Amino acid sequence: MSVEKELRRTVKDLLEEGGIDLFIGWERGSLPTVASPLFITDPVDAERLIFDITCGSNPAVYFTKDRRQFDGRRVGVVLKGCDSRSMVLYIKEKQADRENVVMVGAQCNGVLDRGKVASAAGGREILELEDDGEKTVTLKGRDYEIAVERDSILSSSCLSCIHPDALECDHFIGEPRQSVTREQRLREVREFEALSSTERWERTRHEYEKCIRCYACRNVCPSCYCAVCFVDQNDPPWIGGTCEFTDSMIFHLVRNLHVAGRCVECGACARACPMDIDLLLLNRKVAMEVLERFNDEAGMDITAKPAMADFKEDEKQDFIMG
C-alpha cells in the first residue's frame, strides 16, 4: 500500500508544482485482474492511481502508438523496470524527448498472468483482488476468499526478470528488488538448445502452428511501432497473410529480428497472445546473442547506439564461410 500512497503523493506534487501537464499510470478497471491505463491532468485524480500486480500493460507505448497528444506537453509516467527500458529505447530512437518526460520508477513485484490466476481460482469468477506487495495475493469471489502464492500467478517474463527496477528515472518509489541472474533467465533457452535439431523443430512447429495471425503480440509490443508493418504491406505483399504455418513462422522470425537488440522482455506479447504461444523463448535467444556478440542490452544504456544500428570492424565472424 505504501508504494501506492507514495506514488499518489508524488504525482499530486508533480501535477501541482512539478511542471508536468499530464501523467500516465493505472487505475482499477472493470475487471479485477486487469488495471486500466489512466491519463490524468488534474491533481485531484492522483487518488485514483494504483500500482500492483494487475498493472501489466506497458505505459511507455503511448509515446509511440498515440504520440500526437504529447506534442509540446511535459508528461510524467510511472514505470516498472521493463517499462523504463522501453522509455530509454524511445529516447535513444528519438521517439521521446528526455527533457519532456518525467520518469517515475516504482518498486515492481511482478505482474500477473491471467491464465494462471484463473486456474488458481479454480475457474470461479474473481470479483476482487488484493495485492499488498506481500508474498501472497488475495483473491475474492462470491463465496470464497483464497490467498495464493505470488510466484504461482506471475507472468513467466517476471519470474525470470533481471531488471525489475526502473533504471533511468527521476523519482523512485519503494525499495529496489532482488533480481534473478542472467543465467537463471536463460535456463529455458539452454534447455531448448540441448535438444536435438529435429526435436527443436517439432516443438517450434507445435508452438507456432497455433498462431492465428491476430497480431496482438505486435500491437502490444512497445518496440513494434512502424507506421506500416511489413505484414500489412500488400503491394507487393512480403509474406502471405494466412495462418499457414510457414507464413506465421516467418512473421514471428522477422518480428523477432526487427526487435533484436530492442526487445526489453516485458512479456506483453506472451500475455496478449490468445493462443498461449511461448513467444518469449525466441526473444530471449536473440537477446542472448545480442549480448554475447555485440555486448548490448536493450534500453539499458541511454548513451549507447542501438545494437543493430551499430557495428565494429573487428567483430567475431565465425559464421562466415572460411
Next chain:
Amino acid sequence: MSEWQPRILAILCNWCSYAGADLAGVSRIQYPPSIRVIRVPCSGRVDQLFILKSLQSGFDGVLVSGCHPGDCHYISGNYVARRKFALLKPLLEFIGIEPDRVQFSWISAGEGERFAEVITKITEDVRKLGPSKRLVKKT
C-alpha cells in the same frame, strides 16, 4: 529419373561477388550448376526476410555473399549486413533449421577461384542435407 540436385539461391553484391562470379565464368572455372543468382547493390540490402522467403519457396540452400570487411563500396554496408546475419543464423539453428542451408561469404571481384570453391562447398553441404522440408510452404 534423374538424381536430385540441390537448388541454391545466391544473393550476390554487385560490386564484388557478382563480379567474382563473372570472373569464374570468363576464366572457365568449373563449379556445380546448382545456383540461381540474384544481384543486389550491396549485401547490406539483403533483408533477413529475403532469406526466409527463399527457404519458404523451396530453395534447398541460400548463399549471401558480399565484399570483404573494409572493402564495401558504400563504406559500411557489409558491416551492417554482418550484424543481421550474425543473429539470423543462430536463430534458424535454434528453431531447428539445418545451419548449413543458410551461409554467408566474402568474395571479391578478383576471386573467381574462390567463388567456384564456395559454390562447390555449399553445394556439397546442401547435398548432404538432402531436399529442404522444414519451412517450405506446401502448395
